[in-house]
Amino acid sequence: MIKVTKVNKVFNQGKINETVALKDISFEVKDGELAILKGPSGSGKSTILSIIAALLKPTSGDVEVDGKKIAKLPDNFASLYRRENIGFIFQKFNLIPTLSVFENVILPLIPSNLSKQEIEQKAKQSMEKFSIYHKKDDLAKNLSGGEQQRVAIARALVNNPKIILADEPTANLDAKLSSSFLEFVKELHSEKKTILIATHDPIFFGLDFVSSEIEIIKGVMK
Amino acid sequence: MFNLFLFEYALSSLKRRGAKNIFIFVIFFILIFLLSSIFFISNSMKYELSQTVDALPDITIQKLEAGREQNIDIDRVDKLSEIPGVSEVSPRVWGYYYFKNAGANFVVVGVDRFSPNYKKSIQKVVDKFDSVIFDNNDTMIVGKGVKDILEKNYYDKYFNFIKPNGDLKKIKIAGTFKGSTVLESNDIILLSNENAREIFGMKDDEVTDITLRVPNPKEVSKIASKITIMYPDCRVITKNDLEISYNNIFDYKSGIFLSLFIVALFTFFIIIYDKSSGLSSDEKREIGVQKAVGWRIGDILLQKFYEAGILSGMAFVLSITFSIFYVYILNAPILRSVFTGYSILKPAFKLPFVVDLQTIMLIFFATVPLYIAATIVPSWFAATLDADEVIR
Numbered sequence: 306m307i308k309v310t311k312v313n314k315v316f317n318q319g320k321i322n323e324t325v326a327l328k329d330i331s332f333e334v335k336d337g338e339l340a341i342l343k344g345p346s347g348s349g350k351s352t353i354l355s356i357i358a359a360l361l362k363p364t365s366g367d368v369e370v371d372g373k374k375i376a377k378l379p380d381n382f383a384s385l386y387r388r389e390n391i392g393f394i395f396q397k398f399n400l401i402p403t404l405s406v407f408e409n410v411i412l413p414l415i416p417s418n419l420s421k422q423e424i425e426q427k428a429k430q431s432m433e434k435f436s437i438y439h440k441k442d443d444l445a446k447n448l449s450g451g452e453q454q455r456v457a458i459a460r461a462l463v464n465n466p467k468i469i470l471a472d473e474p475t476a477n478l479d480a481k482l483s484s485s486f487l488e489f490v491k492e493l494h495s496e497k498k499t500i501l502i503a504t505h506d507p508i509f510f511g512l513d514f515v516s517s518e519i520e521i522i523k524g525v526m527k
Numbered sequence: 528m529f530n531l532f533l534f535e536y537a538l539s540s541l542k543r544r545g546a547k548n549i550f551i552f553v554i555f556f557i558l559i560f561l562l563s564s565i566f567f568i569s570n571s572m573k574y575e576l577s578q579t580v581d582a583l584p585d586i587t588i589q590k591l592e593a594g595r596e597q598n599i600d601i602d603r604v605d606k607l608s609e610i611p612g613v614s615e616v617s618p619r620v621w622g623y624y625y626f627k628n629a630g631a632n633f634v635v636v637g638v639d640r641f642s643p644n645y646k647k648s649i650q651k652v653v654d655k656f657d658s659v660i661f662d663n664n665d666t667m668i669v670g671k672g673v674k675d676i677l678e679k680n681y682y683d684k685y686f687n688f689i690k691p692n693g694d695l696k697k698i699k700i701a702g703t704f705k706g707s708t709v710l711e712s713n714d715i716i717l718l719s720n721e722n723a724r725e726i727f728g729m730k731d732d733e734v735t736d737i738t739l740r741v742p743n744p745k746e747v748s749k750i751a752s753k754i755t756i757m758y759p760d761c762r763v764i765t766k767n768d769l770e771i772s773y774n775n776i777f778d779y780k781s782g783i784f785l786s787l788f789i790v791a792l793f794t795f796f797i798i799i800y801d802k803s804s805g806l807s808s809d810e811k812r813e814i815g816v817q818k819a820v821g822w823r824i825g826d827i828l829l830q831k832f833y834e835a836g837i838l839s840g841m842a843f844v845l846s847i848t849f850s851i852f853y854v855y856i857l858n859a860p861i862l863r864s865v866f867t868g869y870s871i872l873k874p875a876f877k878l879p880f881v882v883d884l885q886t887i888m889l890i891f892f893a894t895v896p897l898y899i900a901a902t903i904v905p906s907w908f909a910a911t912l913d914a915d916e917v918i919r
Contacts, residue, residue, distance in 0.1 A: 360819055360915040380911065381823045388821025399816050403543040408536075412817065415532045416826040424532060460820065 307334040307357060307468065307499065312366030312376075314352050314524075326352045327524045330366070336467075337497040338516035339490070341509050349524040350503035351396070354470045357501065358391050359383035370468065388413060392461035396473040398453045400460075402446035406437055409445050410459045417464075431459040435489065451482040458489060469493060471502045475509075483508050533826065537833035548838055551798055555842035556849075558795050559894055563850040566886045568859050571878040573774060580770045584617070584738030585747050587764045588754060598733035603758065607737060610753060612746040618734035620723040624688065624716070629676045635716045637723025637735075652712070653702035665722060666701040672713035674703045691728035698722060795894075799901040811909045818914035827910045828903055835902035839895045847887060855880050 314327040327349045334340040342350045355361035357368055359375050360383075368376045375386055387393070400409050410428045419427075432438040435455040440448065445456060454474065461469060471490075475483040487508060493500060494514055502509060510518065520527040541548050588607070590599040601618055608616045620637030653668055667686075669677070677686055677700070688696040704712035724731065741747050751763045806814070817827055853859060858878055 355915040358819070361913050381825070384818060384821050384823040384826075387819070391821075393819060395819075399812075399819065401813055401816060404539070408539065411532070413820040415536055416530070416822050418528060418530055421531065464821070 306336050306369075306371060307501065308367075308369040309333070309353070309357070310367045310369070312353070312356060312363045312368065314349070314356065314361070315364045318364065325524055327356075327363070327521075330521070330524075330526055332517075332519050332526070334499060334501055334517070336499055337494075339494045339500040339502070339514060341515055341518045342501060342503040342521065343505060343510065343518055344521040345505055347523075348521045350505075350521055351472050353521070354393070354472050354501065354503050357468075358393050358470055359386055360393075388417065388464065390466055390468055392464065392466035392469045394454075394457050394461045394469070394471040394474050396476050398457040398477075400445040400453055400456055403444060405442050405444055406432065406448070406456050406459075407441040409456055410441075410463055412460060413464050427463050427465075428459075431463040434462070435459045450477050450479075451485070454478060454482065454486065458486075462493075466498075468499045468501070471500070471504075473504055473506075474502065475504065475506045487512075530829075533830055534833055537830045537837065540830070541834055541838060552838055552842050554794050554798060555839060555894070555898070556846045558792060559843055559846035559890060560850050560853075562890050562893075563847055563887070564854055564859065564862055566890070567850060567854040567882060568862060568878060570881045570883065570886060571854070574879055574881045576773045577770070580766065580773065583766050583769055585741040585744075585766050586739040586751055586754070587769070588737045588739070588758070589762045589764070590736075590758075590760055591762050592760070596735075598729060598735060599737060599761070601732045601734050604734075604737060606757070607739060607754070610750055612741055612743060612750055613739050614742050615740035617738045617740075618720070619736050619738060620720045620727070620729065621735050622723070622727050624726065626676065626680075628680050631672075631676055632714065633673055633716050634714050635718065635723055635726060637718060637720035639720055649702070649717075652705055654705050655703050657701050663699070664719070665696075665698050667698045667716050667718035667722070668702045668704060669700055669717070670704050670712040670715040673716055674700070688726045690726060696722070696725055799897060806905050806909055810906075814906065814909045815912075815914045815916075818910065824907070824910045828907055831903050831906040832899060835899040836895075839898040843891060843895055847890075851882065854878055 310331050312327055312330045313325075316324045316326055330349075330353060332340075342353060344350055352361065356363050356376065357370070359378050363376050366376065367374055370386075370390060373386075375383070378386060401412070404412075407428060410432055411424050414424045414427060428441075429438060432441055435458050437452060437455045437459055440452060440456075445453060448456065454477070475486055478486065483506065490500065490502070491514060509515070588599070588603075590597045599618075604616050604618050607613060617639060622635055624633045624635045625631075626633055649668060677683065683700075685697055685699045688698060690696055698718060704715065720734075723729075724733075729735075739750070741750055747765050747767070751765050754761065754763045814827055818824075853862075855878060863878070
């Protein structure tokens with residue numbers, strides 16, 4: 306379960322360009338639930354996801370994942386926490402363009418010291434699941450937007466994480482690819498993954514399998 | 528535990544930035560190749576010279592007038608022989624003979640043909656020795672360089688020296704110095720004191736300098752001081768002085784070359800500066816992605832260590848290997864001439880194989896760890912930032 310309690314985030318605190326990104330944000334997402342974090346661009350959705358993924362530390366407040374406080378985790382523990390629990394699908398996919406599809410997908414597995422066979426098997430499963438295995442030797446920079454997204458999802462799920470965080474996953478996709486992403490989400494939801502999607506794409510609003518919709522405007526929960 | 532995938536990732540990362548890494552590799556290779564070649568040549572020559580120094584006289588006496596060397600009266604030999612601790616006193620006649628046809632200076636050295644061990648010693652260092660010719664007057668032993676030049680000018684059995692008065696002096700060749708002594712003997716002509724005096728137009732009671740043997744090395748400096756007091760117009764040079772002077776010459780020549788080498792070093796430091804002053808936005812982004820997907824700072828630094836280690840380590844091993852091949856197999860073409868004297872007769876000697884671990888370690892520690900640190904430090908800075916900040 307993800308529990309966010311009174312989280313505040315201020316960028317450039319005490320400086321002339323100080324920005325309050327989040328103010329007293331609190332919500333919960335139970336295990337196996339799919340929650341939508343909605344709001345216009347710049348409302349702070351991505352910041353919340355980064356804090357839950359321990360990519361960013363909140364200025365104040367707490368974040369608990371499965372009962373463990375992760376808001377102030379030291380850097381190395383934060384990396385381990387991400388590796389073991391989080392699958393993050395970034396808005397711009399954040400693939401390494403000069404690596405092949407296979408190399409991008411295995412990126413989270415490299416430091417885990419698994420055997421060659423295990424890594425290759427996990428990568429193959431993940432790539433096959435998201436229909437990108439046939440492109441495994443292609444460089445990421447040569448893929449279409451939809452293919453890049455599937456690589457990003459395959460990479461996020463290769464470690465079989467309990468929690469999936471997706472930041473504006475359809476922002477760079479056309480309507481057809483957005484629908485196909487929705488199918489992936491449904492499938493992941495059926496596998497009892499805990500999913501939190503930050504989006505302002507209406508395609509995700511009012512869906513029957515979505516457990517909760519959390520709306521944020523200018524860093525404040527509505 | 529060794530992580531093969533991390534190592535493979537480091538290799539692929541080197542490949543991905545191929546052009547940049549090839550450039551660094553080439554600079555690194557040239558730098559270490561030059562540096563190690565200079566050290567190897569200089570060490571070999573110092574070793575060769577140290578062998579020569581052992582055979583040098585313990586004390587050499589030269590007469591100075593207005594700071595220039597002058598001939599010494601031979602009657603000083605008897606007084607020097609009376610100094611306790613001196614076992615042998617040898618007056619020497621030597622000088623330079625300019626052979627116009629080849630534009631070369633030969634070093635003409637006269638010896639006392641009646642010295643007890645002379646013939647025996649000569650036989651040890653001479654090839655193609657003809658004792659029948661040698662036993663006659665007007666014969667000489669020549670270095671390999673001299674021999675080659677004389678043969679080119681059709682003097683394969685003898686040579687006609689031109690005396691100061693314009694007359695010719697015919698001297699027969701009785702042998703050639705062995706190849707192993709070529710560094711010292713290449714441009715030398717060894718003949719009798721009488722012949723040398725005649726060629727240089729010196730008086731019979733004059734010598735160029737006087738050498739002394741002192742069996743007890745502890746007495747050398749004391750005897751040298753005594754001679755300085757006895758003959759204030761003389762410069763007294765001990766074997767130790769000569770050894771220092773030889774080493775200085777080679778250190779000085781290494782220095783000339785090392786100054787050229789600074790150009791390569793300068794390029795290397797530009798690379799180091801470029802590396803340490805920061806990463807490209809792509810490299811920073813990659814570190815951000817790695818952290819975002821669960822890499823720890825240690826994993827990132829280990830990857831960078833592998834990258835820098837592979838590149839600099841390979842360049843180091845390859846350049847040291849090439850340097851050994853270049854110096855000891857090819858005999859250091861071009862570079863060797865920087866070190867081998869002013870003579871036109873370039874000695875064709877073989878550099879003795881002298882590779883000491885200390886020199887290799889010195890080169891290693893001056894280059895490889897420096898490059899690795901310059902690679903790791905900026906990566907460490909990027910890896911300690913919040914991944915979110917780096918990705919955005």
